[in-house]
Amino acid sequence: xxxxxxxxxxxxxxxxxxxxxxxxxxxxxxxxxxxxxxxxxxxxxxxxxxxxxxxxxxxxxxxxxxxxxxxxxxxxxxxxxxxxxxxxxxxxxxxxxxxxxxxxxxxxxxxxxxxxxxxxxxxxxxxxxxxxxxxxxxxxxxxxxxxxxxxxxxxxxxxxxxxxxxxxxxxxxxxxxxxxxxxxxxxxxxxxxxxxxxxxxxxxxxxxxxxxxxxxxxxxxxxxxxxxxxxxxxxxxxxxxxxxxxxxxxxxxxxxxxxxxxxxxxxxxxxxxxxxxxxxxxxxxxxxxxxxxxxxxxxxxxxxxxxxxxxxxxxxxxxxxxxxxxxxxxxxxxxxxxxxxxxxxxxxxxxxxxxxxxxxxxxxxxxxxxxxxxxxxxxxxxxxxxxxxxxxxxxxxxxxxxxxxxxxxxxxxxxxxxxxxxxxxxxxxxxxxxxxxxxxxxxxxxxxxxxxxxxxxxxxxxxxxxxxxxxxxxxxxxxxxxxxxxxx
Ligand code: IMP
Ligand code: MG
Numbered sequence: 001x002x003x004x005x006x007x008x009x010x011x012x013x014x015x016x017x018x019x020x021x022x023x024x025x026x027x028x029x030x031x032x033x034x035x036x037x038x039x040x041x042x043x044x045x046x047x048x049x050x051x052x053x054x055x056x057x058x059x060x061x062x063x064x065x066x067x068x069x070x071x072x073x074x075x076x077x078x079x080x081x082x083x084x085x086x087x088x089x090x091x092x093x094x095x096x097x098x099x100x101x102x103x104x105x106x107x108x109x110x111x112x113x114x115x116x117x118x119x120x121x122x123x124x125x126x127x128x129x130x131x132x133x134x135x136x137x138x139x140x141x142x143x144x145x146x147x148x149x150x151x152x153x154x155x156x157x158x159x160x161x162x163x164x165x166x167x168x169x170x171x172x173x174x175x176x177x178x179x180x181x182x183x184x185x186x187x188x189x190x191x192x193x194x195x196x197x198x199x200x201x202x203x204x205x206x207x208x209x210x211x212x213x214x215x216x217x218x219x220x221x222x223x224x225x226x227x228x229x230x231x232x233x234x235x236x237x238x239x240x241x242x243x244x245x246x247x248x249x250x251x252x253x254x255x256x257x258x259x260x261x262x263x264x265x266x267x268x269x270x271x272x273x274x275x276x277x278x279x280x281x282x283x284x285x286x287x288x289x290x291x292x293x294x295x296x297x298x299x300x301x302x303x304x305x306x307x308x309x310x311x312x313x314x315x316x317x318x319x320x321x322x323x324x325x326x327x328x329x330x331x332x333x334x335x336x337x338x339x340x341x342x343x344x345x346x347x348x349x350x351x352x353x354x355x356x357x358x359x360x361x362x363x364x365x366x367x368x369x370x371x372x373x374x375x376x377x378x379x380x381x382x383x384x385x386x387x388x389x390x391x392x393x394x395x396x397x398x399x400x401x402x403x404x405x406x407x408x409x410x411x412x413x414x415x416x417x418x419x420x421x422x423x424x425x426x427x428x429x430x431x432x433x434x435x436x437x438x439x440x441x442x443x444x445x446x447x448x449x450x451x452x453x454x455x456x457x458x459x460x461x462x463x464x465x466x467x468x469x470x471x472x473x474x475x476x477x478x479x480x481x482x483x484x485x486x487x488x
Contacts (some may be wrong), residue, residue: 043276053275054323057311059366060288061384063336065371066328067396069093071112072284073482081274081280083123084116085314087286088129088191090163090184092365097482106364111138112284118148123271126158127304127314128454129191131167133248136255139262146305152314153263157204160195162187165218165224169238172233181300182338184366192303194220203265208257268316275321283311289384292359297429300340308388327390328379330407331398331461331476335371337364341429344374344412360400375410376467377437383425385469392474394464398447398458399478408440409461413468448478450451454486462488
Protein backbone atom coordinates (compact mmCIF):
# COMPACT_ATOMS: atom_id res chain seq x y z
CA UNK A 1 0.00 0.00 0.00
CA UNK A 2 1.20 3.51 -0.84
CA UNK A 3 1.88 5.82 2.12
CA UNK A 4 -0.49 8.41 0.74
CA UNK A 5 -3.26 5.81 1.07
CA UNK A 6 -2.38 5.36 4.69
CA UNK A 7 -2.70 9.05 5.30
CA UNK A 8 -5.99 9.22 3.42
CA UNK A 9 -7.46 6.62 5.73
CA UNK A 10 -6.75 8.61 8.87
CA UNK A 11 -9.82 10.25 10.33
CA UNK A 12 -10.10 13.98 9.66
CA UNK A 13 -8.87 16.11 12.49
CA UNK A 14 -6.33 13.46 13.50
CA UNK A 15 -2.78 14.66 13.64
CA UNK A 16 0.28 12.46 13.50
CA UNK A 17 2.74 13.77 16.05
CA UNK A 18 5.67 15.59 14.44
CA UNK A 19 8.13 13.10 15.95
CA UNK A 20 6.40 10.29 14.11
CA UNK A 21 6.37 12.12 10.77
CA UNK A 22 10.06 12.81 11.11
CA UNK A 23 10.75 9.12 11.63
CA UNK A 24 8.75 7.99 8.59
CA UNK A 25 10.83 5.68 6.39
CA UNK A 26 12.31 7.16 3.24
CA UNK A 27 10.17 6.63 0.20
CA UNK A 28 6.90 7.41 2.01
CA UNK A 29 4.95 9.88 -0.02
CA UNK A 30 2.93 12.32 2.01
CA UNK A 31 1.74 15.49 0.30
CA UNK A 32 3.59 18.42 1.88
CA UNK A 33 0.37 20.33 2.48
CA UNK A 34 -0.93 17.41 4.50
CA UNK A 35 2.24 17.36 6.56
CA UNK A 36 1.94 21.10 7.08
CA UNK A 37 -1.67 20.79 8.26
CA UNK A 38 -0.75 17.89 10.51
CA UNK A 39 2.01 19.93 12.06
CA UNK A 40 0.10 23.17 12.48
CA UNK A 41 -3.66 23.34 12.10
CA UNK A 42 -5.21 20.01 12.85
CA UNK A 43 -5.84 19.08 16.45
CA UNK A 44 -5.27 15.64 17.88
CA UNK A 45 -7.24 14.12 20.73
CA UNK A 46 -4.21 14.94 22.88
CA UNK A 47 -4.81 18.66 22.36
CA UNK A 48 -8.15 18.31 24.13
CA UNK A 49 -6.77 16.41 27.15
CA UNK A 50 -5.12 19.17 29.10
CA UNK A 51 -5.87 22.31 27.15
CA UNK A 52 -4.70 25.72 28.34
CA UNK A 53 -8.31 26.98 28.22
CA UNK A 54 -11.12 26.12 30.60
CA UNK A 55 -14.80 26.67 31.41
CA UNK A 56 -16.31 28.35 34.46
CA UNK A 57 -20.08 28.22 34.82
CA UNK A 58 -22.59 30.65 36.28
CA UNK A 59 -25.82 28.93 37.29
CA UNK A 60 -29.03 30.00 38.99
CA UNK A 61 -29.65 27.66 41.90
CA UNK A 62 -33.38 28.01 42.49
CA UNK A 63 -36.35 29.01 40.29
CA UNK A 64 -34.53 31.50 38.07
CA UNK A 65 -34.21 35.28 38.36
CA UNK A 66 -31.28 35.07 40.76
CA UNK A 67 -29.66 37.93 38.81
CA UNK A 68 -27.29 35.60 36.96
CA UNK A 69 -26.71 37.91 34.03
CA UNK A 70 -25.33 40.74 36.14
CA UNK A 71 -22.93 38.15 37.53
CA UNK A 72 -22.04 37.04 34.01
CA UNK A 73 -21.58 40.63 32.92
CA UNK A 74 -19.50 41.53 35.99
CA UNK A 75 -17.23 38.53 35.60
CA UNK A 76 -17.04 38.26 31.83
CA UNK A 77 -14.34 40.90 31.46
CA UNK A 78 -11.93 38.10 32.42
CA UNK A 79 -13.13 35.66 29.77
CA UNK A 80 -12.74 35.29 26.02
CA UNK A 81 -16.07 33.57 25.31
CA UNK A 82 -19.46 33.66 27.03
CA UNK A 83 -21.62 30.69 26.09
CA UNK A 84 -25.30 29.95 26.64
CA UNK A 85 -26.14 26.25 26.62
CA UNK A 86 -29.83 25.83 27.39
CA UNK A 87 -33.26 27.37 27.02
CA UNK A 88 -34.08 30.26 24.77
CA UNK A 89 -36.16 33.44 24.94
CA UNK A 90 -37.96 32.27 28.10
CA UNK A 91 -34.98 33.78 29.92
CA UNK A 92 -34.95 37.45 30.86
CA UNK A 93 -31.42 38.49 31.71
CA UNK A 94 -31.12 42.07 32.90
CA UNK A 95 -27.86 44.01 32.85
CA UNK A 96 -27.68 47.61 34.04
CA UNK A 97 -24.61 49.54 33.07
CA UNK A 98 -23.30 52.91 32.04
CA UNK A 99 -22.03 54.01 28.64
CA UNK A 100 -20.46 57.49 28.73
CA UNK A 101 -22.28 58.25 31.98
CA UNK A 102 -25.66 57.22 30.55
CA UNK A 103 -27.49 54.45 32.41
CA UNK A 104 -28.59 51.67 30.10
CA UNK A 105 -30.66 48.64 30.98
CA UNK A 106 -30.46 45.68 28.64
CA UNK A 107 -32.80 42.73 28.95
CA UNK A 108 -31.37 39.77 27.06
CA UNK A 109 -33.48 36.76 26.22
CA UNK A 110 -31.12 34.69 24.12
CA UNK A 111 -27.97 36.70 23.66
CA UNK A 112 -25.27 35.88 26.22
CA UNK A 113 -24.74 38.92 28.46
CA UNK A 114 -20.99 38.96 27.67
CA UNK A 115 -21.78 40.58 24.28
CA UNK A 116 -21.56 43.99 25.98
CA UNK A 117 -17.80 43.53 26.39
CA UNK A 118 -16.26 44.15 22.99
CA UNK A 119 -13.36 41.75 23.49
CA UNK A 120 -15.73 38.84 24.22
CA UNK A 121 -17.08 36.35 21.68
CA UNK A 122 -20.48 34.85 22.40
CA UNK A 123 -21.57 31.34 21.60
CA UNK A 124 -25.11 29.97 21.49
CA UNK A 125 -24.76 26.23 21.97
CA UNK A 126 -26.58 23.24 20.51
CA UNK A 127 -28.65 22.90 23.70
CA UNK A 128 -30.46 26.15 22.98
CA UNK A 129 -33.69 26.82 21.14
CA UNK A 130 -33.58 30.13 19.29
CA UNK A 131 -36.11 32.51 17.80
CA UNK A 132 -34.34 34.58 15.09
CA UNK A 133 -36.82 37.46 15.37
CA UNK A 134 -35.97 37.98 19.04
CA UNK A 135 -32.28 37.48 18.34
CA UNK A 136 -32.36 40.13 15.61
CA UNK A 137 -34.03 42.59 17.95
CA UNK A 138 -31.35 41.97 20.55
CA UNK A 139 -28.65 42.58 17.95
CA UNK A 140 -30.37 45.81 16.88
CA UNK A 141 -30.66 47.03 20.49
CA UNK A 142 -26.99 46.37 21.11
CA UNK A 143 -25.71 47.95 17.90
CA UNK A 144 -27.93 51.00 18.52
CA UNK A 145 -25.79 51.67 21.59
CA UNK A 146 -22.70 51.75 19.40
CA UNK A 147 -21.44 48.34 20.50
CA UNK A 148 -19.68 46.50 17.70
CA UNK A 149 -20.84 42.91 17.29
CA UNK A 150 -18.99 42.11 14.09
CA UNK A 151 -17.33 38.70 14.14
CA UNK A 152 -18.36 38.07 17.74
CA UNK A 153 -21.52 35.95 17.51
CA UNK A 154 -21.26 32.19 16.97
CA UNK A 155 -24.22 29.82 16.86
CA UNK A 156 -24.06 26.03 16.91
CA UNK A 157 -25.28 24.43 13.70
CA UNK A 158 -27.11 21.93 15.95
CA UNK A 159 -29.13 24.57 17.84
CA UNK A 160 -32.86 24.29 17.14
CA UNK A 161 -35.06 27.00 15.71
CA UNK A 162 -38.27 28.13 17.39
CA UNK A 163 -40.73 28.70 14.55
CA UNK A 164 -43.71 31.06 14.67
CA UNK A 165 -46.13 28.15 15.01
CA UNK A 166 -44.02 26.50 17.74
CA UNK A 167 -44.58 29.70 19.67
CA UNK A 168 -48.28 29.75 18.84
CA UNK A 169 -48.70 26.14 19.96
CA UNK A 170 -47.08 26.98 23.32
CA UNK A 171 -49.68 29.72 23.81
CA UNK A 172 -52.46 27.37 22.68
CA UNK A 173 -51.42 24.68 25.14
CA UNK A 174 -51.10 27.10 28.02
CA UNK A 175 -54.52 28.49 27.14
CA UNK A 176 -56.06 25.02 26.90
CA UNK A 177 -54.70 23.90 30.28
CA UNK A 178 -55.83 27.11 31.98
CA UNK A 179 -52.33 28.45 32.58
CA UNK A 180 -51.39 25.42 34.68
CA UNK A 181 -47.61 25.69 34.26
CA UNK A 182 -47.40 29.44 33.87
CA UNK A 183 -45.13 29.04 30.85
CA UNK A 184 -43.54 32.10 29.25
CA UNK A 185 -45.26 30.98 26.00
CA UNK A 186 -42.12 31.58 23.98
CA UNK A 187 -42.33 28.26 22.18
CA UNK A 188 -39.77 26.50 24.33
CA UNK A 189 -41.65 23.26 24.99
CA UNK A 190 -43.02 22.64 21.46
CA UNK A 191 -39.52 23.18 20.05
CA UNK A 192 -37.83 20.79 22.49
CA UNK A 193 -40.63 18.28 21.88
CA UNK A 194 -39.86 18.31 18.18
CA UNK A 195 -36.15 18.04 18.92
CA UNK A 196 -36.62 14.94 21.09
CA UNK A 197 -39.16 13.61 18.59
CA UNK A 198 -36.43 13.93 15.91
CA UNK A 199 -38.49 16.33 13.84
CA UNK A 200 -36.89 19.61 14.79
CA UNK A 201 -35.23 22.10 12.48
CA UNK A 202 -31.75 23.36 13.13
CA UNK A 203 -29.49 26.18 12.01
CA UNK A 204 -27.41 23.62 10.14
CA UNK A 205 -30.45 22.60 8.08
CA UNK A 206 -30.83 26.16 6.85
CA UNK A 207 -27.11 26.33 6.10
CA UNK A 208 -26.58 22.95 4.43
CA UNK A 209 -29.95 21.36 3.67
CA UNK A 210 -32.20 24.13 2.46
CA UNK A 211 -34.74 21.87 0.75
CA UNK A 212 -35.02 19.62 3.78
CA UNK A 213 -35.32 22.73 5.94
CA UNK A 214 -38.34 24.04 4.03
CA UNK A 215 -40.01 20.63 4.02
CA UNK A 216 -39.55 20.25 7.76
CA UNK A 217 -40.70 23.81 8.34
CA UNK A 218 -43.96 23.24 6.44
CA UNK A 219 -44.48 19.91 8.16
CA UNK A 220 -43.98 21.49 11.58
CA UNK A 221 -46.28 24.36 10.69
CA UNK A 222 -49.06 22.05 9.55
CA UNK A 223 -48.74 19.89 12.65
CA UNK A 224 -48.64 22.84 15.04
CA UNK A 225 -51.74 24.36 13.44
CA UNK A 226 -53.54 21.04 13.54
CA UNK A 227 -52.65 20.59 17.22
CA UNK A 228 -53.65 24.13 18.16
CA UNK A 229 -56.97 23.71 16.33
CA UNK A 230 -57.66 20.42 18.05
CA UNK A 231 -57.31 22.25 21.38
CA UNK A 232 -60.02 24.66 20.22
CA UNK A 233 -57.53 27.56 20.01
CA UNK A 234 -58.58 30.53 17.90
CA UNK A 235 -55.71 30.81 15.44
CA UNK A 236 -57.28 33.57 13.36
CA UNK A 237 -57.30 36.07 16.22
CA UNK A 238 -53.92 34.98 17.63
CA UNK A 239 -51.25 37.67 17.36
CA UNK A 240 -47.54 37.70 18.20
CA UNK A 241 -46.16 41.07 19.22
CA UNK A 242 -49.12 42.72 17.51
CA UNK A 243 -48.63 40.78 14.26
CA UNK A 244 -50.73 38.12 12.61
CA UNK A 245 -49.14 34.71 12.26
CA UNK A 246 -48.36 35.28 8.57
CA UNK A 247 -46.86 38.73 9.18
CA UNK A 248 -44.70 37.24 11.90
CA UNK A 249 -43.67 34.42 9.60
CA UNK A 250 -42.41 36.89 7.00
CA UNK A 251 -40.41 38.70 9.65
CA UNK A 252 -39.12 35.38 10.97
CA UNK A 253 -37.64 34.37 7.61
CA UNK A 254 -36.14 37.82 7.06
CA UNK A 255 -34.60 37.74 10.54
CA UNK A 256 -33.20 34.26 9.98
CA UNK A 257 -31.56 35.34 6.74
CA UNK A 258 -30.11 38.43 8.38
CA UNK A 259 -28.85 36.41 11.33
CA UNK A 260 -26.81 34.32 8.96
CA UNK A 261 -25.00 37.48 7.85
CA UNK A 262 -24.31 38.64 11.39
CA UNK A 263 -23.48 35.39 13.14
CA UNK A 264 -21.23 32.53 12.19
CA UNK A 265 -22.84 29.09 12.25
CA UNK A 266 -20.26 26.65 13.59
CA UNK A 267 -19.79 22.97 14.41
CA UNK A 268 -18.91 21.48 17.78
CA UNK A 269 -15.20 21.51 16.96
CA UNK A 270 -15.31 25.30 17.18
CA UNK A 271 -15.75 25.58 20.95
CA UNK A 272 -13.44 22.63 21.59
CA UNK A 273 -10.70 24.12 19.41
CA UNK A 274 -11.09 27.50 21.06
CA UNK A 275 -10.50 25.87 24.46
CA UNK A 276 -7.61 23.80 23.09
CA UNK A 277 -6.11 27.11 21.92
CA UNK A 278 -6.45 28.64 25.39
CA UNK A 279 -9.87 30.34 25.41
CA UNK A 280 -11.32 31.06 28.84
CA UNK A 281 -15.04 30.33 28.61
CA UNK A 282 -17.84 31.44 30.90
CA UNK A 283 -20.96 29.28 30.64
CA UNK A 284 -24.13 31.29 31.25
CA UNK A 285 -26.96 29.19 32.64
CA UNK A 286 -30.58 30.17 32.13
CA UNK A 287 -33.55 29.58 34.45
CA UNK A 288 -32.45 27.80 37.65
CA UNK A 289 -31.72 24.41 39.20
CA UNK A 290 -35.24 24.00 40.58
CA UNK A 291 -36.62 24.46 37.05
CA UNK A 292 -34.41 21.67 35.62
CA UNK A 293 -36.41 19.16 33.59
CA UNK A 294 -34.98 16.23 35.60
CA UNK A 295 -34.27 17.64 39.06
CA UNK A 296 -36.70 20.54 39.35
CA UNK A 297 -40.24 20.57 40.70
CA UNK A 298 -41.56 18.46 37.82
CA UNK A 299 -43.83 19.01 35.92
CA UNK A 300 -43.63 22.68 36.88
CA UNK A 301 -40.27 23.12 35.23
CA UNK A 302 -38.76 24.29 31.98
CA UNK A 303 -38.00 21.84 29.15
CA UNK A 304 -34.20 21.75 29.41
CA UNK A 305 -31.42 20.77 31.79
CA UNK A 306 -30.50 23.98 33.55
CA UNK A 307 -27.78 22.32 35.61
CA UNK A 308 -24.06 21.56 35.08
CA UNK A 309 -24.87 18.41 33.09
CA UNK A 310 -26.84 20.60 30.70
CA UNK A 311 -23.71 22.59 29.94
CA UNK A 312 -21.79 19.48 28.92
CA UNK A 313 -24.42 18.31 26.47
CA UNK A 314 -25.55 21.82 25.56
CA UNK A 315 -22.10 22.84 24.33
CA UNK A 316 -20.53 19.47 23.51
CA UNK A 317 -17.51 19.74 25.78
CA UNK A 318 -15.50 17.59 28.19
CA UNK A 319 -16.33 17.52 31.90
CA UNK A 320 -12.62 17.99 32.61
CA UNK A 321 -12.69 21.49 31.07
CA UNK A 322 -14.80 22.73 33.99
CA UNK A 323 -12.82 24.70 36.52
CA UNK A 324 -15.37 26.52 38.70
CA UNK A 325 -19.13 26.30 39.11
CA UNK A 326 -20.42 29.59 40.44
CA UNK A 327 -23.87 29.18 41.99
CA UNK A 328 -26.03 32.29 42.15
CA UNK A 329 -28.83 32.94 44.59
CA UNK A 330 -30.51 35.97 46.09
CA UNK A 331 -28.90 36.55 49.49
CA UNK A 332 -31.91 36.84 51.75
CA UNK A 333 -35.00 35.54 49.95
CA UNK A 334 -36.32 33.42 47.08
CA UNK A 335 -38.69 34.13 44.19
CA UNK A 336 -40.61 32.11 41.69
CA UNK A 337 -42.62 33.24 38.68
CA UNK A 338 -45.16 30.89 37.20
CA UNK A 339 -46.88 28.01 38.88
CA UNK A 340 -45.71 25.08 40.93
CA UNK A 341 -44.15 24.05 44.22
CA UNK A 342 -42.26 26.70 46.17
CA UNK A 343 -42.06 25.58 49.80
CA UNK A 344 -41.32 28.99 51.36
CA UNK A 345 -43.81 30.92 49.17
CA UNK A 346 -45.57 33.66 51.16
CA UNK A 347 -49.25 34.31 50.70
CA UNK A 348 -50.37 37.36 48.74
CA UNK A 349 -51.43 39.33 51.80
CA UNK A 350 -48.12 38.83 53.55
CA UNK A 351 -46.41 42.18 54.00
CA UNK A 352 -42.96 40.61 54.26
CA UNK A 353 -43.37 39.13 50.80
CA UNK A 354 -44.91 42.27 49.28
CA UNK A 355 -42.07 44.47 50.58
CA UNK A 356 -39.52 42.15 49.07
CA UNK A 357 -41.32 42.24 45.73
CA UNK A 358 -41.41 46.03 45.59
CA UNK A 359 -37.88 46.68 46.93
CA UNK A 360 -36.35 43.90 44.86
CA UNK A 361 -38.23 44.88 41.67
CA UNK A 362 -39.49 41.31 41.50
CA UNK A 363 -41.48 41.41 38.27
CA UNK A 364 -40.72 39.05 35.38
CA UNK A 365 -38.61 40.61 32.61
CA UNK A 366 -39.99 38.33 29.91
CA UNK A 367 -43.65 38.40 30.92
CA UNK A 368 -44.01 41.30 33.40
CA UNK A 369 -45.68 39.00 35.91
CA UNK A 370 -45.20 39.73 39.64
CA UNK A 371 -42.92 37.11 41.16
CA UNK A 372 -43.93 35.17 44.26
CA UNK A 373 -41.53 35.72 47.12
CA UNK A 374 -40.53 33.90 50.28
CA UNK A 375 -37.73 33.37 52.80
CA UNK A 376 -34.35 31.90 51.88
CA UNK A 377 -34.57 28.12 51.49
CA UNK A 378 -31.38 26.32 52.49
CA UNK A 379 -32.87 22.89 51.79
CA UNK A 380 -33.36 23.74 48.12
CA UNK A 381 -29.99 25.50 47.97
CA UNK A 382 -28.14 22.52 49.41
CA UNK A 383 -29.91 20.27 46.91
CA UNK A 384 -28.98 22.20 43.77
CA UNK A 385 -25.47 22.99 45.06
CA UNK A 386 -25.00 19.22 45.25
CA UNK A 387 -26.40 18.43 41.80
CA UNK A 388 -24.44 21.20 40.11
CA UNK A 389 -21.17 20.60 41.92
CA UNK A 390 -21.12 24.26 42.93
CA UNK A 391 -17.64 25.37 43.98
CA UNK A 392 -18.43 28.93 45.05
CA UNK A 393 -21.47 31.07 45.72
CA UNK A 394 -22.42 34.51 44.48
CA UNK A 395 -25.12 36.12 46.63
CA UNK A 396 -27.07 38.90 44.92
CA UNK A 397 -29.39 41.68 46.08
CA UNK A 398 -28.06 41.92 49.64
CA UNK A 399 -29.38 45.52 49.71
CA UNK A 400 -33.05 44.66 49.16
CA UNK A 401 -33.89 44.48 52.87
CA UNK A 402 -31.96 47.64 53.75
CA UNK A 403 -34.00 50.24 55.64
CA UNK A 404 -36.97 47.88 55.81
CA UNK A 405 -36.90 47.69 59.62
CA UNK A 406 -36.24 43.94 59.60
CA UNK A 407 -34.82 42.93 62.98
CA UNK A 408 -34.54 39.29 62.03
CA UNK A 409 -34.15 37.21 58.89
CA UNK A 410 -36.27 34.12 58.43
CA UNK A 411 -34.46 31.13 56.91
CA UNK A 412 -35.79 27.69 56.06
CA UNK A 413 -33.44 24.95 57.31
CA UNK A 414 -35.64 21.86 56.96
CA UNK A 415 -39.00 20.64 55.75
CA UNK A 416 -41.58 18.91 57.87
CA UNK A 417 -43.10 16.10 55.78
CA UNK A 418 -45.69 13.78 57.32
CA UNK A 419 -44.66 14.97 60.80
CA UNK A 420 -40.98 14.26 60.23
CA UNK A 421 -38.27 16.89 59.68
CA UNK A 422 -36.20 16.21 56.59
CA UNK A 423 -33.46 18.12 54.84
CA UNK A 424 -33.51 16.20 51.55
CA UNK A 425 -35.77 17.45 48.76
CA UNK A 426 -39.01 15.43 48.98
CA UNK A 427 -40.42 13.86 45.83
CA UNK A 428 -43.34 16.25 46.01
CA UNK A 429 -42.53 19.71 47.31
CA UNK A 430 -46.05 21.20 47.11
CA UNK A 431 -46.82 23.51 50.00
CA UNK A 432 -49.65 21.24 51.09
CA UNK A 433 -47.13 18.40 51.56
CA UNK A 434 -44.21 20.38 52.91
CA UNK A 435 -44.08 22.63 55.95
CA UNK A 436 -40.88 24.71 56.08
CA UNK A 437 -38.97 24.71 59.36
CA UNK A 438 -37.65 28.21 59.96
CA UNK A 439 -34.98 29.72 62.11
CA UNK A 440 -34.61 33.43 62.63
CA UNK A 441 -31.25 35.13 62.77
CA UNK A 442 -30.62 38.75 63.78
CA UNK A 443 -30.65 41.17 60.83
CA UNK A 444 -29.34 44.67 60.22
CA UNK A 445 -30.60 48.01 58.90
CA UNK A 446 -27.79 48.15 56.35
CA UNK A 447 -25.96 45.17 54.89
CA UNK A 448 -22.88 47.10 53.76
CA UNK A 449 -21.36 49.52 56.27
CA UNK A 450 -20.20 53.06 55.44
CA UNK A 451 -16.61 51.84 55.19
CA UNK A 452 -17.61 49.24 52.62
CA UNK A 453 -17.31 46.29 55.01
CA UNK A 454 -20.05 43.73 55.47
CA UNK A 455 -22.27 43.98 58.54
CA UNK A 456 -21.64 41.21 61.11
CA UNK A 457 -25.12 39.81 60.42
CA UNK A 458 -24.20 39.32 56.76
CA UNK A 459 -21.00 37.51 57.71
CA UNK A 460 -23.01 35.23 60.01
CA UNK A 461 -25.43 34.53 57.16
CA UNK A 462 -22.54 33.61 54.83
CA UNK A 463 -21.18 31.22 57.44
CA UNK A 464 -24.56 29.60 57.92
CA UNK A 465 -24.95 29.10 54.17
CA UNK A 466 -21.48 27.59 53.98
CA UNK A 467 -22.19 25.20 56.87
CA UNK A 468 -25.40 24.14 55.19
CA UNK A 469 -24.34 23.79 51.58
CA UNK A 470 -20.63 23.12 52.03
CA UNK A 471 -19.87 25.96 49.63
CA UNK A 472 -18.11 29.21 50.42
CA UNK A 473 -19.70 32.56 49.57
CA UNK A 474 -17.17 34.32 47.33
CA UNK A 475 -19.11 37.33 46.08
CA UNK A 476 -21.98 39.56 47.23
CA UNK A 477 -23.67 42.19 45.06
CA UNK A 478 -25.36 45.22 46.59
CA UNK A 479 -27.09 47.11 43.75
CA UNK A 480 -28.46 46.35 40.28
CA UNK A 481 -25.59 48.29 38.70
CA UNK A 482 -22.78 46.34 37.15
CA UNK A 483 -19.58 46.49 39.15
CA UNK A 484 -21.40 46.93 42.48
CA UNK A 485 -20.25 43.75 44.16
CA UNK A 486 -17.79 42.69 46.83
CA UNK A 487 -15.34 39.86 46.53
CA UNK A 488 -14.84 38.07 49.86
P1 IMP B 1 -41.25 27.73 29.97
O1 IMP B 1 -39.77 27.51 30.14
O2 IMP B 1 -41.56 29.02 29.26
O3 IMP B 1 -41.96 26.56 29.41
O4 IMP B 1 -41.86 27.94 31.45
C1 IMP B 1 -41.86 26.89 32.40
C2 IMP B 1 -41.71 27.44 33.80
O5 IMP B 1 -40.40 27.97 33.97
C3 IMP B 1 -42.67 28.58 34.15
O6 IMP B 1 -42.98 28.49 35.52
C4 IMP B 1 -41.82 29.82 33.88
O7 IMP B 1 -42.27 30.93 34.64
C5 IMP B 1 -40.47 29.34 34.34
N1 IMP B 1 -39.36 30.03 33.67
C6 IMP B 1 -38.92 29.83 32.42
N2 IMP B 1 -37.87 30.60 32.14
C7 IMP B 1 -37.62 31.30 33.25
C8 IMP B 1 -36.62 32.26 33.61
O8 IMP B 1 -35.72 32.59 32.84
N3 IMP B 1 -36.70 32.77 34.87
C9 IMP B 1 -37.64 32.38 35.75
N4 IMP B 1 -38.59 31.48 35.47
C10 IMP B 1 -38.56 30.94 34.23
MG1 MG C 1 -35.07 36.31 34.57
